[in-house]
Amino acid sequence: MKEKLLSYLVCPSCNGALDLSVERVEQNEIMEGALRCRDCAASFPISGGIPRFADLAEVESDKRATAAGFGWQWQHFTQEDARYAEQFLGWITPVRPEFFRGKVVLEGGCGKGRHTQLAAGWGAEDVVGIDLSGAVETAFAATRSLPNAHIIQADIYRLPLARKFDYAFSVGVLHHLPDPRGGFLSLASKVKPGGHISAWIYGAENNEWITRFVNPVRERITSRMDQRVLLQLSKIPAACVYLATKLVYGPLNRNGSSLAQRLFYNDYLSAIAPFGWREQHTIVFDHLVAPTAFYISRGEFADWWRELGASDVAISWHNSNSWCGFGQVK
Ligand SMILES: C[S@@+](CC[C@H](N)C(=O)[O-])C[C@H]1O[C@@H](n2cnc3c(N)ncnc32)[C@H](O)[C@@H]1O
């Protein structure tokens, strides 16, 4: 933990100020120590360089199961890919890299930290990535050399943060929460009045094949499996996706063939076609590992923004299977 992070932290129980005690420092990172609340005496350890505001042994069982799957995923699939920047910009449309310059940014559910890294590189004043799972270990390793990047282990519903953020974003996280709307509103509560928020979620529309046929398998079988077994098993559907995208979707779309538009799920599969085997395997594994996944309609998503009282809301349809939202917080 970099000492600068302290200026954004508050006690998640009572919003009190936190006192920092340092036990071991390594190259400007506080590796071991503690944060203690001045008001309610709650105490949170800093270990392995990460402030720990959530204890996985104590969170609700559904959240713990989600964190177990994703924690394993992001500590296994630690690869980087040059295409992440373009993909990220697609998810947070209409935001562009210049938007990050000088802003204090919060990421809800940072996973392995790939977007924390990008936001920091695009000139954010500071970017704070929070995640409930063991993915924070990978995110910390990926961002520790960046002076403006910070990683926290915390539950999105109990953020240990002051309302000091110019911009918050969350990519692929809210639909995995037990109450997606509640997670969205919790994240938004940390954005300063007049600041902005982006969220990308799975859509209900055009995903009936997933909700009817894939969800029962995911809920009853794959999300309950040992992740090492799922890693091997998921190579079968991943190989089908890989062959289809490399041999059919990629070439037909590149050649501008009119056939492409008639292919099943073309907008999404052509978007992931340029990725290599490991990234496509990650995507397939990601879809099978989560015990909780909601597919959310445009109408429901629009209600979240209304409830927030956000202005200038832009909701866009992404790859014909998901929703991107961007708006200004009151
Ligand atoms: C599909 S991953 C997306 C990660 C990252 N946003 C990305 O796109 O690479 C979902 C992430 O949400 C995190 N997550 C799930 N429930 C959470 C919660 N209650 N609080 C914070 N993070 C949570 C998971 O641990 C996981 O890293």
Ligand SMILES: [Zn+2]
């Ligand atoms: Zn407190």
